[in-house]
Amino acid sequence: MDHKELYSGLIRLHILHHAVREPIFGLGIIEELARHGYKLSPGTLYPMLHDLERKGYLHSTEERSGKHSRRVYRATPLGKEALEDAKQKVRELFGELFEDHS
Template identity: 35%
Template sequence: MYNKELTKGTLQPIILKLISQRDKMYGYEITQEVKKLTLGKIDISEGALYPILHKLEAKGVLETEKVYIGKRVRKYYSVTKAGKQAVVEISQEINNFIETLNLIFNPNPVVK
């Protein structure tokens, strides 16, 4: 599992991208899918997940739907129209950031 400080800045883009690839997702489902896709290397706690979801909802990037399952309520999150554009932008930014990190951590050798 990666250090929490290392992954902290990427959780919002990860969550947004994952939800955008589905029709809708609920909190626990998001945490389990991230864990599965990363082979357990990224583990998002509820304490980290829900503030991000609420922030994205407040920005109008996500919307929610409450579904009653017996006596329980499950809150599903889906990407809004504005959120779809945000996913494109954040994906480009993340990919550019990865390329920049590669310049530092995996520099190409200079051929003479």
């Protein structure tokens, strides 16, 4: 059974986490998420990035390198605040998921 719908929030938190630490771009974040076991296609990732930007969590700019350009995303102050709030919720959930019931 596929449980991907449960992971979409976690993927968004991963994206925000990395965008707070450093500028990110599509292929780079796809590769980073793959290291965590998430297999995302560009058709799944880019709508997520656009949604996070539309909601004010990310800001993007186009960066050129010679003939090539790519869209680079950085967390906004709202994105940083949202990530800090989410960290507390994740800590609480982690505690509940892994507390010892013996």
